[in-house]
Amino acid sequence: MPTLNKLRSSSLKNSFCFLGNQIPSSIVDSITDKTANSLKREFEVGQKSRAIFENGMLIIQGAKDVDGRSFKEEARQFGALVWEELYRQRIDSINVIGENSVSIAFGIALRDYRFETYKREKNPFQLENIEIEADTDKVKELNGLIKSICFARDLVNEPANILTATKLAERIERAGKEGNYSVEVFKKAKIETLKMGGILSVNQGSTKEPTFTIIEHKPANPSNSEPIVLVGKGIVYDTGGLSLKPTANSMDIMKCDMGGAAAVAGAIHACALNELPIHVIGLIPATDNQPGPDAYAPGDVITIYDGTQVEVMNTDAEGRIVMADALAYAKQFNPKLVMDFATLTGSSMRAIGNYAAATMGTADEKTKKEFAAAGFASHERLVEFPLWDDYDQDLQSDIADTKNLGSTPMADVIIAGKFLQKFTDYPWIHVDIAGPAFLPSKRGYLPKGATGFGVHLLYEFFKKMSA
Numbered sequence: 001m002p003t004l005n006k007l008r009s010s011s012l013k014n015s016f017c018f019l020g021n022q023i024p025s026s027i028v029d030s031i032t033d034k035t036a037n038s039l040k041r042e043f044e045v046g047q048k049s050r051a052i053f054e055n056g057m058l059i060i061q062g063a064k065d066v067d068g069r070s071f072k073e074e075a076r077q078f079g080a081l082v083w084e085e086l087y088r089q090r091i092d093s094i095n096v097i098g099e100n101s102v103s104i105a106f107g108i109a110l111r112d113y114r115f116e117t118y119k120r121e122k123n124p125f126q127l128e129n130i131e132i133e134a135d136t137d138k139v140k141e142l143n144g145l146i147k148s149i150c151f152a153r154d155l156v157n158e159p160a161n162i163l164t165a166t167k168l169a170e171r172i173e174r175a176g177k178e179g180n181y182s183v184e185v186f187k188k189a190k191i192e193t194l195k196m197g198g199i200l201s202v203n204q205g206s207t208k209e210p211t212f213t214i215i216e217h218k219p220a221n222p223s224n225s226e227p228i229v230l231v232g233k234g235i236v237y238d239t240g241g242l243s244l245k246p247t248a249n250s251m252d253i254m255k256c257d258m259g260g261a262a263a264v265a266g267a268i269h270a271c272a273l274n275e276l277p278i279h280v281i282g283l284i285p286a287t288d289n290q291p292g293p294d295a296y297a298p299g300d301v302i303t304i305y306d307g308t309q310v311e312v313m314n315t316d317a318e319g320r321i322v323m324a325d326a327l328a329y330a331k332q333f334n335p336k337l338v339m340d341f342a343t344l345t346g347s348s349m350r351a352i353g354n355y356a357a358a359t360m361g362t363a364d365e366k367t368k369k370e371f372a373a374a375g376f377a378s379h380e381r382l383v384e385f386p387l388w389d390d391y392d393q394d395l396q397s398d399i400a401d402t403k404n405l406g407s408t409p410m411a412d413v414i415i416a417g418k419f420l421q422k423f424t425d426y427p428w429i430h431v432d433i434a435g436p437a438f439l440p441s442k443r444g445y446l447p448k449g450a451t452g453f454g455v456h457l458l459y460e461f462f463k464k465m466s467a
Helices: 033-044 071-089 101-111 136-157 165-179 188-194 197-203 251-273 319-333 346-352 365-378 389-395 412-421 455-466
Strands: 003-006 016-019 050-054 057-061 093-096 129-132 182-186 211-217 228-232 234-238 280-289 301-303 309-311 337-342 357-361 382-384 428-432
Touching (some): 071 093, 071 101, 101 136, 136 251, 165 182, 165 211, 165 234, 165 251, 165 280, 188 211, 197 280, 197 301, 197 319, 211 251, 211 319, 228 319, 228 455, 234 251, 234 319, 251 280, 251 337, 251 455, 280 319, 319 337, 346 357, 346 412, 357 365, 357 412, 365 455
Parallel strands (some): 003 129, 016 057, 016 093, 228 280, 228 337, 234 280, 357 382
Antiparallel strands (some): 050 057, 211 280, 301 309, 357 428
Protein backbone atom coordinates (compact mmCIF):
# COMPACT_ATOMS: atom_id res chain seq x y z
CA MET A 1 0.00 0.00 0.00
CA PRO A 2 1.54 3.35 -0.99
CA THR A 3 2.07 6.07 1.59
CA LEU A 4 0.33 9.40 1.11
CA ASN A 5 2.35 12.48 1.90
CA LYS A 6 1.69 16.19 2.04
CA LEU A 7 2.49 17.88 -1.28
CA ARG A 8 6.04 19.15 -1.54
CA SER A 9 6.37 21.31 -4.63
CA SER A 10 8.66 19.96 -7.33
CA SER A 11 9.77 16.98 -5.24
CA LEU A 12 8.29 14.60 -7.82
CA LYS A 13 8.58 15.13 -11.55
CA ASN A 14 7.22 11.88 -12.91
CA SER A 15 3.55 12.67 -13.25
CA PHE A 16 0.83 15.11 -12.30
CA CYS A 17 -2.86 14.52 -11.93
CA PHE A 18 -5.75 16.97 -11.79
CA LEU A 19 -9.55 16.83 -11.71
CA GLY A 20 -11.70 19.95 -11.74
CA ASN A 21 -13.37 22.72 -13.69
CA GLN A 22 -10.17 24.61 -14.49
CA ILE A 23 -6.67 23.40 -15.24
CA PRO A 24 -4.21 24.80 -12.65
CA SER A 25 -1.92 27.56 -13.86
CA SER A 26 1.05 25.56 -12.56
CA ILE A 27 0.67 23.06 -15.36
CA VAL A 28 -1.37 24.84 -18.04
CA ASP A 29 1.77 25.95 -19.90
CA SER A 30 2.83 22.34 -20.31
CA ILE A 31 -0.15 21.27 -22.40
CA THR A 32 -1.33 22.38 -25.79
CA ASP A 33 -4.22 24.80 -26.31
CA LYS A 34 -5.98 22.08 -28.28
CA THR A 35 -5.94 19.71 -25.31
CA ALA A 36 -7.13 22.40 -22.89
CA ASN A 37 -9.98 23.46 -25.18
CA SER A 38 -11.03 19.87 -25.75
CA LEU A 39 -11.15 19.19 -22.05
CA LYS A 40 -13.11 22.36 -21.36
CA ARG A 41 -15.66 21.59 -24.06
CA GLU A 42 -16.24 18.09 -22.78
CA PHE A 43 -16.87 19.32 -19.26
CA GLU A 44 -19.26 22.07 -20.32
CA VAL A 45 -21.51 19.79 -22.38
CA GLY A 46 -21.83 17.44 -19.41
CA GLN A 47 -20.10 14.42 -20.86
CA LYS A 48 -18.54 11.92 -18.48
CA SER A 49 -15.01 12.45 -17.37
CA ARG A 50 -11.90 11.37 -19.27
CA ALA A 51 -8.13 11.51 -18.97
CA ILE A 52 -5.41 12.61 -21.38
CA PHE A 53 -1.73 11.88 -20.91
CA GLU A 54 0.46 14.45 -22.63
CA ASN A 55 3.98 15.80 -22.19
CA GLY A 56 4.60 13.60 -19.17
CA MET A 57 1.51 14.78 -17.34
CA LEU A 58 -1.86 13.18 -16.70
CA ILE A 59 -4.50 15.86 -17.18
CA ILE A 60 -8.00 14.93 -16.01
CA GLN A 61 -11.38 16.56 -16.20
CA GLY A 62 -14.77 15.24 -15.16
CA ALA A 63 -18.50 15.60 -14.87
CA LYS A 64 -20.56 16.79 -11.91
CA ASP A 65 -22.78 14.59 -9.72
CA VAL A 66 -24.55 12.20 -12.12
CA ASP A 67 -26.26 8.83 -12.10
CA GLY A 68 -26.01 8.21 -8.36
CA ARG A 69 -22.33 9.11 -8.26
CA SER A 70 -20.87 12.17 -6.59
CA PHE A 71 -18.14 14.30 -8.16
CA LYS A 72 -15.81 12.91 -5.48
CA GLU A 73 -16.61 9.41 -6.67
CA GLU A 74 -15.79 10.47 -10.23
CA ALA A 75 -12.43 11.63 -8.85
CA ARG A 76 -11.86 8.31 -7.07
CA GLN A 77 -12.66 6.43 -10.26
CA PHE A 78 -10.18 8.64 -12.07
CA GLY A 79 -7.65 7.64 -9.48
CA ALA A 80 -8.08 4.06 -10.66
CA LEU A 81 -7.41 5.18 -14.25
CA VAL A 82 -4.35 7.06 -13.06
CA TRP A 83 -3.05 3.90 -11.44
CA GLU A 84 -3.45 2.01 -14.74
CA GLU A 85 -1.34 4.65 -16.49
CA LEU A 86 1.27 4.58 -13.74
CA TYR A 87 1.40 0.80 -13.97
CA ARG A 88 1.72 0.88 -17.77
CA GLN A 89 4.64 3.28 -17.59
CA ARG A 90 6.10 1.77 -14.38
CA ILE A 91 5.97 5.14 -12.59
CA ASP A 92 6.30 4.51 -8.85
CA SER A 93 5.48 7.99 -7.48
CA ILE A 94 2.92 10.63 -8.34
CA ASN A 95 2.24 14.23 -7.37
CA VAL A 96 -1.54 14.87 -7.35
CA ILE A 97 -2.60 18.52 -7.52
CA GLY A 98 -5.90 20.37 -7.77
CA GLU A 99 -9.10 20.76 -5.80
CA ASN A 100 -9.92 17.04 -5.81
CA SER A 101 -6.44 15.69 -5.17
CA VAL A 102 -7.54 13.89 -1.97
CA SER A 103 -10.26 11.91 -3.75
CA ILE A 104 -7.99 11.07 -6.68
CA ALA A 105 -5.25 9.88 -4.33
CA PHE A 106 -7.80 7.76 -2.49
CA GLY A 107 -8.74 6.01 -5.74
CA ILE A 108 -5.10 5.49 -6.72
CA ALA A 109 -4.22 3.97 -3.35
CA LEU A 110 -7.21 1.62 -3.25
CA ARG A 111 -6.58 0.50 -6.84
CA ASP A 112 -3.01 -0.36 -5.82
CA TYR A 113 -4.28 -2.99 -3.36
CA ARG A 114 -3.48 -6.62 -4.09
CA PHE A 115 -3.65 -9.86 -2.12
CA GLU A 116 -0.63 -11.95 -3.09
CA THR A 117 0.21 -13.61 0.21
CA TYR A 118 0.31 -17.10 -1.26
CA LYS A 119 2.00 -16.32 -4.59
CA ARG A 120 5.63 -17.26 -5.02
CA GLU A 121 5.98 -14.79 -7.89
CA LYS A 122 4.48 -11.47 -6.87
CA ASN A 123 3.83 -8.51 -9.13
CA PRO A 124 7.11 -6.53 -9.07
CA PHE A 125 5.42 -3.15 -9.55
CA GLN A 126 5.19 -1.16 -6.33
CA LEU A 127 3.65 2.29 -6.12
CA GLU A 128 5.85 3.90 -3.49
CA ASN A 129 4.41 7.32 -2.85
CA ILE A 130 1.49 9.65 -3.57
CA GLU A 131 1.84 13.34 -2.76
CA ILE A 132 -1.28 15.47 -2.44
CA GLU A 133 -2.36 19.02 -1.74
CA ALA A 134 -3.59 18.55 1.81
CA ASP A 135 -2.53 19.33 5.37
CA THR A 136 -0.87 16.77 7.61
CA ASP A 137 -4.07 15.91 9.49
CA LYS A 138 -5.96 15.18 6.27
CA VAL A 139 -3.13 12.98 5.00
CA LYS A 140 -3.08 11.09 8.31
CA GLU A 141 -6.85 10.59 8.17
CA LEU A 142 -6.77 9.31 4.60
CA ASN A 143 -3.93 6.91 5.37
CA GLY A 144 -5.83 5.57 8.37
CA LEU A 145 -8.97 5.01 6.32
CA ILE A 146 -7.10 3.32 3.46
CA LYS A 147 -5.23 1.08 5.89
CA SER A 148 -8.49 0.04 7.55
CA ILE A 149 -10.22 -0.75 4.24
CA CYS A 150 -7.24 -2.87 3.20
CA PHE A 151 -7.31 -4.59 6.61
CA ALA A 152 -10.93 -5.56 5.99
CA ARG A 153 -10.11 -6.73 2.46
CA ASP A 154 -7.26 -8.89 3.74
CA LEU A 155 -9.50 -10.57 6.32
CA VAL A 156 -12.09 -11.52 3.70
CA ASN A 157 -9.53 -12.64 1.12
CA GLU A 158 -7.78 -15.03 3.52
CA PRO A 159 -8.66 -18.67 2.78
CA ALA A 160 -10.82 -20.37 5.39
CA ASN A 161 -8.25 -23.06 6.23
CA ILE A 162 -6.04 -20.23 7.51
CA LEU A 163 -8.55 -17.68 8.82
CA THR A 164 -10.54 -19.79 11.27
CA ALA A 165 -12.80 -18.15 13.84
CA THR A 166 -9.92 -18.27 16.32
CA LYS A 167 -7.47 -16.70 13.85
CA LEU A 168 -9.99 -14.01 12.97
CA ALA A 169 -10.17 -13.06 16.64
CA GLU A 170 -6.37 -13.04 16.87
CA ARG A 171 -6.07 -10.73 13.84
CA ILE A 172 -8.53 -8.32 15.44
CA GLU A 173 -6.61 -8.47 18.74
CA ARG A 174 -3.44 -7.57 16.86
CA ALA A 175 -5.19 -4.66 15.16
CA GLY A 176 -6.47 -3.49 18.56
CA LYS A 177 -2.91 -3.21 19.84
CA GLU A 178 -1.95 -1.12 16.82
CA GLY A 179 -4.98 1.16 17.17
CA ASN A 180 -4.95 1.26 20.98
CA TYR A 181 -8.50 -0.01 21.48
CA SER A 182 -9.73 -2.93 23.55
CA VAL A 183 -10.49 -6.40 22.21
CA GLU A 184 -11.94 -9.23 24.32
CA VAL A 185 -12.45 -12.72 22.92
CA PHE A 186 -14.93 -15.23 24.34
CA LYS A 187 -13.95 -18.81 23.52
CA LYS A 188 -16.24 -21.82 23.42
CA ALA A 189 -16.42 -22.42 27.18
CA LYS A 190 -17.51 -18.81 27.78
CA ILE A 191 -20.01 -18.96 24.91
CA GLU A 192 -21.48 -22.12 26.48
CA THR A 193 -21.71 -20.39 29.87
CA LEU A 194 -23.60 -17.52 28.25
CA LYS A 195 -25.91 -20.02 26.51
CA MET A 196 -25.47 -18.49 23.09
CA GLY A 197 -27.36 -21.29 21.36
CA GLY A 198 -27.23 -19.72 17.91
CA ILE A 199 -23.43 -19.75 17.66
CA LEU A 200 -23.14 -23.13 19.39
CA SER A 201 -25.69 -24.78 17.11
CA VAL A 202 -24.10 -23.55 13.89
CA ASN A 203 -20.71 -24.65 15.23
CA GLN A 204 -21.85 -28.21 16.05
CA GLY A 205 -20.71 -29.68 12.74
CA SER A 206 -17.26 -28.08 12.89
CA THR A 207 -14.01 -29.46 14.25
CA LYS A 208 -12.90 -25.87 15.03
CA GLU A 209 -14.02 -23.75 17.96
CA PRO A 210 -16.21 -20.64 17.68
CA THR A 211 -15.38 -17.22 19.07
CA PHE A 212 -17.33 -14.15 20.15
CA THR A 213 -15.20 -11.01 19.87
CA ILE A 214 -15.98 -7.70 21.57
CA ILE A 215 -14.18 -4.63 20.20
CA GLU A 216 -14.43 -1.25 21.91
CA HIS A 217 -13.16 2.17 20.90
CA LYS A 218 -13.93 4.52 23.78
CA PRO A 219 -12.08 7.86 23.66
CA ALA A 220 -11.79 10.09 26.72
CA ASN A 221 -14.56 12.50 25.73
CA PRO A 222 -16.86 10.83 23.20
CA SER A 223 -19.60 12.84 21.51
CA ASN A 224 -22.19 10.15 22.33
CA SER A 225 -23.23 9.34 25.91
CA GLU A 226 -24.54 5.89 24.91
CA PRO A 227 -22.47 3.69 22.61
CA ILE A 228 -23.14 2.77 19.01
CA VAL A 229 -22.98 -1.04 18.76
CA LEU A 230 -21.96 -2.78 15.54
CA VAL A 231 -22.68 -6.45 14.91
CA GLY A 232 -20.78 -8.26 12.15
CA LYS A 233 -21.58 -11.72 10.80
CA GLY A 234 -18.43 -13.82 11.17
CA ILE A 235 -19.14 -17.06 9.31
CA VAL A 236 -15.57 -17.74 8.21
CA TYR A 237 -16.73 -20.44 5.79
CA ASP A 238 -20.23 -21.54 4.87
CA THR A 239 -20.92 -24.91 3.28
CA GLY A 240 -24.61 -24.51 4.06
CA GLY A 241 -24.30 -27.23 6.71
CA LEU A 242 -26.63 -30.19 6.13
CA SER A 243 -28.60 -27.95 3.75
CA LEU A 244 -25.53 -28.18 1.53
CA LYS A 245 -24.84 -25.46 -1.03
CA PRO A 246 -24.05 -26.27 -4.67
CA THR A 247 -20.32 -25.94 -5.36
CA ALA A 248 -20.15 -23.82 -8.51
CA ASN A 249 -20.61 -20.06 -8.00
CA SER A 250 -21.86 -20.59 -4.46
CA MET A 251 -19.82 -22.57 -1.96
CA ASP A 252 -16.50 -21.87 -3.67
CA ILE A 253 -16.45 -18.21 -2.59
CA MET A 254 -17.87 -18.71 0.88
CA LYS A 255 -14.73 -17.52 2.64
CA CYS A 256 -16.40 -14.14 2.04
CA ASP A 257 -19.23 -14.93 4.46
CA MET A 258 -17.46 -13.03 7.21
CA GLY A 259 -17.54 -9.78 5.22
CA GLY A 260 -19.78 -8.22 7.89
CA ALA A 261 -17.24 -9.01 10.60
CA ALA A 262 -14.49 -7.49 8.45
CA ALA A 263 -16.54 -4.32 7.90
CA VAL A 264 -17.11 -3.91 11.64
CA ALA A 265 -13.47 -4.59 12.53
CA GLY A 266 -12.21 -2.28 9.76
CA ALA A 267 -14.58 0.56 10.64
CA ILE A 268 -13.62 0.54 14.32
CA HIS A 269 -9.96 0.37 13.32
CA ALA A 270 -10.43 3.50 11.17
CA CYS A 271 -12.20 5.33 14.02
CA ALA A 272 -9.37 4.48 16.42
CA LEU A 273 -6.48 5.29 14.06
CA ASN A 274 -8.06 8.67 13.29
CA GLU A 275 -9.09 9.27 16.91
CA LEU A 276 -12.74 9.97 16.18
CA PRO A 277 -14.45 11.13 19.39
CA ILE A 278 -17.15 8.48 19.26
CA HIS A 279 -17.83 5.50 21.54
CA VAL A 280 -18.38 2.41 19.39
CA ILE A 281 -18.54 -1.28 20.31
CA GLY A 282 -18.25 -4.18 17.86
CA LEU A 283 -19.67 -7.67 18.41
CA ILE A 284 -18.47 -10.48 16.14
CA PRO A 285 -19.95 -13.98 16.48
CA ALA A 286 -17.68 -16.28 14.47
CA THR A 287 -17.66 -19.92 13.38
CA ASP A 288 -17.68 -22.02 10.23
CA ASN A 289 -20.81 -23.88 9.13
CA GLN A 290 -20.02 -27.52 8.31
CA PRO A 291 -22.08 -30.70 7.66
CA GLY A 292 -20.23 -32.77 10.30
CA PRO A 293 -21.67 -35.81 12.11
CA ASP A 294 -22.96 -33.63 14.95
CA ALA A 295 -24.21 -30.81 12.73
CA TYR A 296 -27.49 -29.14 13.59
CA ALA A 297 -30.27 -30.18 11.26
CA PRO A 298 -33.47 -28.86 9.67
CA GLY A 299 -36.24 -29.45 12.18
CA ASP A 300 -34.06 -28.79 15.24
CA VAL A 301 -35.16 -26.26 17.84
CA ILE A 302 -32.40 -24.10 19.30
CA THR A 303 -32.34 -21.51 22.09
CA ILE A 304 -30.89 -18.05 21.48
CA TYR A 305 -29.06 -16.03 24.16
CA ASP A 306 -32.27 -14.22 25.21
CA GLY A 307 -34.23 -17.49 25.55
CA THR A 308 -36.05 -17.31 22.21
CA GLN A 309 -36.78 -20.78 20.78
CA VAL A 310 -36.07 -21.02 17.04
CA GLU A 311 -37.17 -23.83 14.74
CA VAL A 312 -34.44 -24.42 12.14
CA MET A 313 -35.94 -24.79 8.67
CA ASN A 314 -32.67 -24.57 6.74
CA THR A 315 -29.11 -24.78 8.07
CA ASP A 316 -27.90 -22.49 5.28
CA ALA A 317 -29.78 -19.62 6.93
CA GLU A 318 -27.14 -19.70 9.67
CA GLY A 319 -25.97 -16.10 9.60
CA ARG A 320 -29.17 -14.75 11.10
CA ILE A 321 -28.96 -17.40 13.84
CA VAL A 322 -25.48 -16.42 15.08
CA MET A 323 -26.35 -12.73 14.74
CA ALA A 324 -29.44 -13.25 16.90
CA ASP A 325 -27.15 -14.07 19.85
CA ALA A 326 -25.12 -10.91 19.25
CA LEU A 327 -28.15 -8.64 18.77
CA ALA A 328 -29.67 -9.96 21.99
CA TYR A 329 -26.34 -9.54 23.80
CA ALA A 330 -26.12 -5.91 22.60
CA LYS A 331 -29.05 -4.92 24.85
CA GLN A 332 -26.82 -4.85 27.93
CA PHE A 333 -24.88 -1.85 26.57
CA ASN A 334 -27.98 0.39 26.52
CA PRO A 335 -27.02 1.43 22.98
CA LYS A 336 -27.93 4.65 21.25
CA LEU A 337 -28.05 2.70 18.00
CA VAL A 338 -27.23 -0.83 16.85
CA MET A 339 -26.14 -1.52 13.26
CA ASP A 340 -25.51 -4.97 11.88
CA PHE A 341 -23.58 -5.89 8.74
CA ALA A 342 -23.85 -9.28 7.06
CA THR A 343 -23.44 -11.10 3.77
CA LEU A 344 -26.87 -12.44 4.57
CA THR A 345 -29.03 -13.27 1.56
CA GLY A 346 -28.81 -14.05 -2.13
CA SER A 347 -32.17 -12.32 -2.29
CA SER A 348 -30.52 -8.92 -1.78
CA MET A 349 -28.20 -9.55 -4.74
CA ARG A 350 -31.07 -10.61 -6.95
CA ALA A 351 -32.90 -7.41 -6.04
CA ILE A 352 -30.15 -4.81 -6.46
CA GLY A 353 -27.03 -6.59 -7.73
CA ASN A 354 -23.61 -5.71 -6.32
CA TYR A 355 -23.78 -1.93 -6.69
CA ALA A 356 -25.38 -1.29 -3.30
CA ALA A 357 -26.41 -2.88 0.00
CA ALA A 358 -29.95 -3.58 1.15
CA THR A 359 -30.92 -1.89 4.40
CA MET A 360 -33.90 -1.71 6.75
CA GLY A 361 -34.46 -0.92 10.38
CA THR A 362 -36.25 0.80 13.22
CA ALA A 363 -33.97 3.81 13.67
CA ASP A 364 -35.60 7.22 13.28
CA GLU A 365 -35.86 8.82 9.85
CA LYS A 366 -33.20 11.44 10.60
CA THR A 367 -30.64 8.74 11.42
CA LYS A 368 -31.55 6.71 8.34
CA LYS A 369 -31.24 9.78 6.10
CA GLU A 370 -27.83 10.60 7.55
CA PHE A 371 -26.75 7.00 7.00
CA ALA A 372 -27.98 7.11 3.39
CA ALA A 373 -26.07 10.37 2.88
CA ALA A 374 -22.90 8.67 4.17
CA GLY A 375 -23.57 5.91 1.65
CA PHE A 376 -23.74 8.42 -1.22
CA ALA A 377 -20.61 10.24 -0.02
CA SER A 378 -18.60 7.03 0.26
CA HIS A 379 -20.23 5.44 -2.81
CA GLU A 380 -21.17 2.51 -0.59
CA ARG A 381 -24.80 3.11 -1.36
CA LEU A 382 -27.90 1.85 0.40
CA VAL A 383 -31.35 0.80 -0.81
CA GLU A 384 -33.99 0.72 1.95
CA PHE A 385 -36.49 -2.13 2.09
CA PRO A 386 -39.70 -2.14 4.18
CA LEU A 387 -40.11 -3.89 7.53
CA TRP A 388 -43.88 -4.22 7.37
CA ASP A 389 -45.58 -6.39 9.99
CA ASP A 390 -47.19 -8.37 7.14
CA TYR A 391 -43.93 -10.27 6.76
CA ASP A 392 -44.06 -11.59 10.34
CA GLN A 393 -46.54 -14.30 9.38
CA ASP A 394 -43.89 -15.96 7.21
CA LEU A 395 -41.79 -16.63 10.33
CA GLN A 396 -44.54 -18.23 12.42
CA SER A 397 -43.60 -21.69 13.71
CA ASP A 398 -46.00 -24.43 14.80
CA ILE A 399 -43.67 -25.67 17.55
CA ALA A 400 -41.39 -22.78 18.58
CA ASP A 401 -41.37 -19.00 19.06
CA THR A 402 -40.22 -18.45 15.49
CA LYS A 403 -38.39 -20.13 12.63
CA ASN A 404 -35.28 -19.03 10.78
CA LEU A 405 -36.71 -19.03 7.26
CA GLY A 406 -39.89 -17.91 5.57
CA SER A 407 -42.50 -20.26 4.15
CA THR A 408 -41.45 -19.38 0.58
CA PRO A 409 -38.23 -18.02 -0.99
CA MET A 410 -40.05 -14.78 -1.74
CA ALA A 411 -38.62 -11.57 -0.19
CA ASP A 412 -35.99 -13.38 1.85
CA VAL A 413 -33.94 -10.19 2.19
CA ILE A 414 -36.87 -8.73 4.18
CA ILE A 415 -37.73 -11.96 5.99
CA ALA A 416 -34.14 -12.19 7.23
CA GLY A 417 -34.41 -8.62 8.51
CA LYS A 418 -37.71 -9.39 10.24
CA PHE A 419 -36.09 -12.37 11.96
CA LEU A 420 -33.23 -10.20 13.25
CA GLN A 421 -35.68 -7.52 14.40
CA LYS A 422 -37.13 -10.00 16.92
CA PHE A 423 -33.91 -9.74 18.96
CA THR A 424 -33.81 -5.94 19.11
CA ASP A 425 -35.50 -3.49 21.47
CA TYR A 426 -33.40 -0.44 20.53
CA PRO A 427 -32.98 1.79 17.45
CA TRP A 428 -31.54 -0.54 14.84
CA ILE A 429 -30.31 -0.64 11.24
CA HIS A 430 -29.65 -3.86 9.32
CA VAL A 431 -27.31 -3.84 6.28
CA ASP A 432 -27.18 -6.82 3.92
CA ILE A 433 -23.88 -6.56 2.03
CA ALA A 434 -24.03 -9.90 0.17
CA GLY A 435 -23.66 -8.18 -3.21
CA PRO A 436 -20.96 -5.51 -2.85
CA ALA A 437 -18.70 -7.24 -0.29
CA PHE A 438 -17.09 -9.62 -2.80
CA LEU A 439 -16.91 -8.95 -6.55
CA PRO A 440 -16.45 -11.46 -9.39
CA SER A 441 -14.22 -8.99 -11.29
CA LYS A 442 -12.50 -5.69 -10.59
CA ARG A 443 -14.43 -2.43 -10.97
CA GLY A 444 -12.55 0.84 -10.87
CA TYR A 445 -10.64 1.01 -7.59
CA LEU A 446 -12.52 -2.04 -6.27
CA PRO A 447 -10.54 -5.26 -6.76
CA LYS A 448 -11.79 -8.67 -7.72
CA GLY A 449 -12.70 -10.43 -4.47
CA ALA A 450 -12.99 -8.52 -1.20
CA THR A 451 -13.88 -4.82 -1.46
CA GLY A 452 -13.93 -3.83 2.22
CA PHE A 453 -17.50 -2.56 1.76
CA GLY A 454 -18.86 -0.90 4.90
CA VAL A 455 -15.65 0.57 6.29
CA HIS A 456 -15.77 3.85 4.36
CA LEU A 457 -19.57 4.03 4.81
CA LEU A 458 -19.40 3.68 8.59
CA TYR A 459 -16.44 6.04 8.88
CA GLU A 460 -18.30 8.77 6.96
CA PHE A 461 -21.38 8.22 9.14
CA PHE A 462 -19.43 8.34 12.41
CA LYS A 463 -17.34 11.33 11.34
CA LYS A 464 -20.46 13.42 10.69
CA MET A 465 -22.09 12.14 13.87
CA SER A 466 -19.10 13.04 16.04
CA ALA A 467 -18.50 16.45 14.50
